[in-house]
Amino acid sequence: MKNNAFKGKNTRMVPVRLMVGYTVLAVISGLSGFAFISTVNKVISMSISTDISRQLNFYLAIFIGATIIFFITRRWLSAGIIYLSQNIYWGIRRDVINLVLKAPYRKLQEYKGEVYSTLTADVANVTNASFMVITFFSAIILIISCLIYMAFLSLILFGISCCVIVAGIALYLLRSRKSNEQFKVVRELERNFINGFNTILGGAKEISVNPKKGTDIYEGYLSDIMDRGEKTNTKAFLKYLNSELISEMLFYSLITFILIYSGNIFHIPLGTIVNFVFVLLYLMGPIVSVMTIMPAMNRATVSLKKMSELRTALRSSTEGYDTEMAGTEKYHGFRSLEIKDYSFSFGEEKFSVGPVNMNINRNEIVFIHGGNGAGKTTFINTILKLYDIEDGKVYVDGQQVPQDEMDCLKSMFSPVFSDFFLFDNFYGIKDVNLEKAARYIRIFELDEKVLIRNGRFSTIDLSTGQRKRLALINALLENRPIIVLDEWAADQDPHFRRKFYKEILPMISREEDKTIIAITHDDRYFHLGDKLMKMEYGQLIEINKTQLDNV
Structure with missing residues (x-):
């Protein structure tokens, strides 16, 4: 299908080399954070057992190097993600508008509410999630690195920690399923809200003359949608919050067990326990970050699915329709x-x-x-x-x-x-x-x-x-x-x-x-x-x- 009006206006695609570059930067950023914490651990261990005054300059150089690498990679990665998020934000809008301009009139009337929802709520959800990708992937790299380091410190404590972490993740995922369903319900409510709001804007003159019309729209239609949306969204976020708190309680219980009982039960040296607990405490931040980001990622997933459905529907409606032919003066x-x-x-x-x-x-x-x-x-x-x-x-x-x-x-x-x-x-x-x-x-x-x-x-x-x-x-x-x-x-x-x-x-x-x-x-x-x-x-x-x- 030809359409000169849209040449050069298609959604920009992010080159594969950029995506590879962002991935490498995320890995380096996560590893630099891990290098910092592992060096701290090493210094603490050596300070307990020996005099490290002669090696202070060496470790200072490591600290400074890890900090500089973290700062540079995080800066480059953040700038790249900003570019990526804006590419997504405006690219989706550009794509949808181009499809809208080519869609048959009747099909466009049918999907009007869905188009509004996509250009507002869905695009915002996807863009917000793209900003969190930096934290998410850096946290994942840091978690993996910390787990490897924990296995190096003590396989027994690593095994116990993995069991607790897996149990927490499983509980979190099971409880989040219902939250994801509730996010889907909210997305449908959002479309209905947009339709109702457009009714108010379109009928502004009539409502101005007869305010009861506006009151009926608000109280009889929009108010119920907003109440249901507020309650459903609140329930979804509370489920995520409860799951997060339960996972944190498991984590704290694990740290308590390792500090109080692991030395006597497994005969693990105190230095190893201190190092292990220190890494666990540091690991807790990235894990909490991942759990906090998950609701936004799930909302973005729902929005991406809706946008994909809209695109498919609009594209199918333009099959056989040639806007270039429609503009001829034959x-x-x-x-x-x-x-x-x-x-x-x-x-x-x-x-x-x-x-x-x-x-x-x-x-x-x-x-x-x-x-x-x-x-x-x-x-x-x-x-x-x-x-x-x-x-x-x-x-x-x-x-x-x-x-x-x-x-x-x-x-x-x-x-x-x-x-x-x-x-x-x-x-x-x-x-x-x-x-x-x-x-x-x-x-x-x-x-x-x-x-x-x-x-x-x-x-x-x-x-x-x-x-x-x-x-x-x-x-x-x-x-x-x-x-x-x-x-x-x-x-x-x-x-x-x-x-x-x-x-x-x-x-x-x-x-x-x-x-x-x-x-x-x-x-x-x-x-x-x-x-x-x-x-x-x-x-x-x-x-x-x-x-x-x-x-």
């Missing part, structure tokens, strides 16, 4: 466009539109009217390829459009939807004709409120009707042959509505060489169209203009 010079036997259905009750037949010629003004729920907007969405048709053919200038070129048709249309979104910049329009844009602004009576500055509208903080005018100006500047309008004039005042039908539409059609398909209920202006069509129960019927009095 059919922009059309003279006639015929839609034949278009049909579409969705929902449990299988609401259907079609089969629909429509024939329009260049520069025609086509009005479509019909009752609410008749299927007008759904039909428009099918010809704009927002919905995939189940059946139907398209003919341009009498020639059938091949199936593999159907996406080309999308580039013929510039729509202004009833629930339009107004961009403050001329995105997707190369070489904007600023002179023409200024002319449109005058024609649409916005010249006292809006200017073109730095290649964009000076403001979009306008009334809904005025914003719709800017949206239509933007559509005209895209320079596509067919303008599609869904109830465009509904938010215009009577003066401008009259001007729109009597002056602007003819100007767009004749002077700007555009074809217009407009969904409208303004029956007093139906006679100004070249064709009038009625959508009723999913069927599109052309009405003879001589029958307008009956309409």
Whole structure:
């Protein structure tokens, strides 16, 4: 699948050599920490048994060397992990956004909440976990080194310690299973929370007028989600905390046993016991670090799984969809466009539109009217390829459009939807004709409120009707042959509505060489169209203009 828009924008992958380098640095950092503690142990042992004053400079050099190596490797490793974490953070966002831009409209609507959750909570979880990788792997290296050193000091005490450590780890892992399940529950609650919050943002005007709506959303929906999320998260973290404390108690019990009983039972020298206990005490820090990091790593694992599922779903939805083909101007010079036997259905009750037949010629003004729920907007969405048709053919200038070129048709249309979104910049329009844009602004009576500055509208903080005018100006500047309008004039005042039908539409059609398909209920202006069509129960019927009095 080709897509020039995304060339050079793919998620950056961390080179293998960098990962190997980070691993080596982690090993060196852990070993330098171990060298420090083993040297301390050696100095303590020698201080108890002999005079080491002659070797103080030697051990001082070792201490300084181990400290410098630890500092340098930790600094390089930390910088590398910062690079890696930012690569992950922005790389995932870049990847998801690219997939979103290529995903079909209906699939995107289905996964909207999941996309928000991925770009916020999931990315944060993975990034936070990546920061902890430094501590985690350094701790693992230190633990392994300490265990080897403990085996060197005393195999008997090493065996006892391993049994206790394994028992603690097993207990920790068993108890953490339920915590992991609870993290999954919280992740689903997070998605529902995002959906509810978006409802508040999307319905802000309605909530402002009727605050009870907001109260119902909060108390009847969001409050329960937040309470469950708080309780579930708290339980999960408490389970980890309890497991950590139990493991620490086992550790303290082990140290107590070794100090009080091991000398008498196993006849181990006091110096060896002191060294062993000292290493155990030092080992406790890395073990606690690993246990503390585990919840974050598990949350990151849940998030990675969710992100993988989202990516798979979005990628599968883009199969067969060619954004490069959709941007071609192959059919922009059309003279006639015929839609034949278009049909579409969705929902449990299988609401259907079609089969629909429509024939329009260049520069025609086509009005479509019909009752609410008749299927007008759904039909428009099918010809704009927002919905995939189940059946139907398209003919341009009498020639059938091949199936593999159907996406080309999308580039013929510039729509202004009833629930339009107004961009403050001329995105997707190369070489904007600023002179023409200024002319449109005058024609649409916005010249006292809006200017073109730095290649964009000076403001979009306008009334809904005025914003719709800017949206239509933007559509005209895209320079596509067919303008599609869904109830465009509904938010215009009577003066401008009259001007729109009597002056602007003819100007767009004749002077700007555009074809217009407009969904409208303004029956007093139906006679100004070249064709009038009625959508009723999913069927599109052309009405003879001589029958307008009956309409």
